[in-house]
Amino acid sequence: MTRPESPAPDPITIEVIASALRSVVDEAFIALMKSAYSTNIKERHDHSTAICDPEGRLIAQADRSLPIHLASMTGLMRSLLARHPAHTIAEGDVFVANDPHVAGGTHLPDINYAAPVFVDGRLMCFIVNIAHHADIGGMVPGSMAGGMSEIWQEGLRIPVVRLFRAGVLQDELMDIFLLNARIPEERRGDHFAQIAACRLGVRRLAEIGARHGVELVTRVFDELCRRTGDRMRAAIADLPDGEYAFDDVMDDDGLGTADIPIRLKVTIEGDRAVFDWRGTSPQVRGNINLPVNATQAAVAYALRALLDPEIPNNQGVLDCFEIVTDRGSLVDCVAPAPVAARAHTSQRLIDMIIGALAPALPDQAVGASNGANTTAVFSGTDPRTGKPYLYLETLGGGFGGRSDRDGRDGVQVHITNTSNLPIEAIETEYPLRVLGYGFVPDSGGAGRYRGGCGLVRVIAPVGHECTFNGAGERFANAPWGIFGGGAGRCGRFVLQTGAGDTLLPIKPSAVTVPEGARISVETPGSGGYGEPALRAPEALAADLSSGKFSPDWVEKNYPQGTNQATLAPSRAGRESPATTNQQREDQHQ
């Protein structure tokens, strides 16, 4: 019996089914978060969930998924399908991978899971999740620090493997994963959380398939990608045609190569956008190299943020631009390039895309943000229990000034949005003491709308000697302002001992922190927007009264100096000018 091709589903049916799909990825996201063991996932939410179709296209992603994980998801699916054609995949299979060079990952600690969803014996889609494990083995605890020159030093490489075969756990594989991680009990908990999220997703998607039929659901997949692609292309077509270029440099790779150039030329022609990264430095020995799908994720993020923040995240966004690179370059690395700290480079690419398109999008563009994924890892043996511990954190910094308001102080920017860990959690879980946490003074670039300030966190080991590993960026090349705005302050790592302060390298590796000493992590600020001379006097007064900026710095960076700013009356001298004491007294009377 032949049936005529069914008509395209109407916009209401698509929306109803799309809503059900979003519900599944959100549920899987929370299930993973709640059942994981490591703080990295539970508190910092360094994980993502998505649905991909049998061709590996991204269909839906949980709202709180991280942009950089987009790349790993589609990368994993491509590798998975290349290695395991659809007809060899069985119900109950679960696939695992992490390798950036052979399995589409972007760095080893991000472990990818994918489970097929069958309806009436037919493969409808995959539920996919990624979680950043706090350790994946390798040379250094946390698997993230600098100083490594080959991917093998960074940890266990997992090609696409079947962890479950038709529902049966392959214990031997899990044994390999756990034997290669520093804190196996915690990692096992995280793996099982990922498995639980897969199971939930499979069950729920199968229900949706059964309710609406695989045929209709598949048509909805097509429609979602097509409509999103059309929507993004229409936004691109609104940009003035032309070439937009921007150059920047990475501070260093942690192994001696400094000021590494990145070049970008964006060509807009009708609804076509080409991002040409040729001329960028060849890949480097240190671990800041990007697999090309991470470069693709950075472009997708920047386009979405600049053109249409509310657009659904699916393959339609990824398919509407082209990327040109030199194979073997910093933005398209090949084995055995190390990649652990690739997020720094992703952040830089986004700053550059925004900088390049600023002339075309002056209202949407922002000053360079902290441009880093400042990473601090403390490890050692807990003197209270005799057990090893590992505490990893990435810190936010300045967010660049905007066309109508200041940048934000002390936040995660762009491609990452992970939470900090509560101080009361750090000190309860680890033998560490947090001695201070606040904004770095004078770190936001001057401007009509100033850049946001960086963060400083000071941490000391308690009752033992610990090891510190770190990775910074924009510690040497300051985050630039736009349209006349000034640059923000650079970040730095400092070892503070009784004997004085030692400035550490930008990507310090295995620094011994003796008892009584402490590490100060200062993250970069960000660039301002517009001429500093145009800054409103009230805003400048607030900069001073809040204590975020010193009078000396304001004098130096604003032509109008502190004169105008101090005109606002302030009895206490530390008062916000929004409500003066005088006004308040009036209200009281």
Add this chain to the structure above:
Amino acid sequence: MNPPETNPVDTVESPGAGWLVGVDVGGTFTDFYAFQANSGRVLLHKTPSTPDNPAEAIIAGLSGMAQASGGAFDPARIAALAHGTTVATNTLIQRNGARVAMITTENFRDLVEIGRQVRPKLYDLRADNPEPLAPRAMRFEVAERVGPAGEVITPLDPESLDAAVAALAESGAEAVAVCLLFSYLNPAHEQAIKARIATALPDIAISVSSEVQPEFREYERGSTTLLNAYLQPAFGRYMGRLKAAMAELAPGAPLGINQSSGGLMSVDRARSFPIRTAMSGPAAGSVGAIHAARASGAGDVITFDMGGTSADVALIRDHAAALAFDRDVAGFPVRMPMVDINTVGAGGGSIAWIDRDGLVKVGPRSAGAVPGPACYGRGGTEPTVTDANVVLGRLSGHGLLGGAMSLDEDAARAVVGRLADRLGMSIERAAQGMLQIVSANMVRAIRAISVERGHDPRDFALMAFGGAGPLHAEGCARALGIRRILVPMAPGILCAQGLLVADLEENLVRSQRLAVAEGDRLSALVDELMQAAHRWWQSEAIAPERRGLGLSLDMRYAGQNYDLQVALPVAAADDPGPLPDAAALRALFFAAHERAYGFFNPDDEVIVTALRLSARGKLPSPGLPPVPEGASRTPAPRTRRPVHFDGDAAVETPVYDRAALAPGAEIPGPAVIDQFDATTLVFPGWTARVDTALGIVIDREAAA
């Protein structure tokens, strides 16, 4: 357009008896539900709210109710009044609270501004979290430090405290929040600071974190404390006015203020802890729903409270509402026990629109009360959910509020018709589609509170209330696989009814990390909490026979950071009895973990992070309402009209008056049941039955 002032449910006379009154102050209306215990008489009443001084509407409403009942209700005979208030919530949303300062541990004044260092929207370069209510120049530091075992690392430095108090005096603050690191383990420094400020600056309201919510996580605790301080002056003034007015109108009647956890507290507690009322309204709805569900014999229900601009959904299991401990209120995190409610931006006034990719969305933008849906005839030009219901004949043109307000069917058809034209479909299909999308949004929210907590919504009944809940329940129930819908007797006024049936409640907590094997220390904490409970029972004059108790542990695997609340059995209403041993505690935790996440690891270390005790004082509860006069087990439809359900064609459908339905009445779908402030739909394939509590139970037929 004003609704009829009073809707007497019966007319049994029984002078001289005391009245229990629930008053729910909403944004538009203040609702009253009054019950006289010995006569069983129930009065329902609505009066316009008075946002500038909500007490005015309360007083006016009580007087109005006395008039409308022909003197049967006398405010002087109020035995107890329970009050749900949106004053705190509105103060936060409108940002018109006190000028507030904050005192923190040295080097940590930025904590409350950094928050969790995240942006609210990943891709939106302009979306920011709100600025803290205390600006940086009004956050002062003191030198002191407590460590993770509650030990004092740096004693409180008197000089730095002097400096902070001087700066506080200079700052012109009306209120101050004090939040120090690890104060939940050792409140000594916070208490010393509080005492010092109270002496030096007696006019400043003080909130300290170890009293507001003594729990782990400095940012959430600090944020909650700061919000509390911000609310204290204005809320205190409101409580003062209300107390004075009530003392005149109903001398001696105790006043209970509803908390976000669903229980009531005294006016004096509310003055100290106004943040506890932040979710008071929806919490009352869920207490009302529990009561109604119990009366209808259902233990596990999902509540679905849909109004004009949004819908609240919550989960009730074994006659108890699930609690959440973290949520955002007006953009700020609040940590305290609150009825776990998800809010969806979709109500009767929500507007349908076509997104840039051609897909149809409904809400969150709403036509509000003005201009309102097009069918209200007040100038609305965009298609709303209410318009879609009118197009489908699900709402009649004869209108809302017992006919006091008629609806313009042509206007509804015109706006929905324009949407249908753009989509190239029939007007009815477009209207049905709008309602399907609303259901899909609701279903996501309901899943968030059920599946994510390890519950299967199919095991629950759906309780629909609010003006629009009973209209939309079927679509949600079907998508969730739910086969039973409950519509309580007074769906539009369930929050006020909930206030009437709430208990007095005090939620106590000790946050401490302990191994399950540390039975002695756990028992010592239980003793501590029981002492606090006894102090509270005494201070609220709750006699032993009215006392109640709930005990639970927050537990997790060592290394995990999300806690599961595990309820413990208690021996008696005011005595928890001995704690279960370590093995039993582990077993309870494993069962909870299995239910929530589908697995547990029997070999891993389990720890306790907090012990929670809720002390309750039971208040008299209303019994079954009397059957309205003229109600029948075999009611005749008032009229018939064509209604579009799921199919392409309209079905000629009988329309019943709710007041005509007596217990035992059975109405097969399709049917419409109208009442004063709500319309209930019985879809084809479902059958409605009226139970002894006058609730409507709608069951999906086995084959449907």
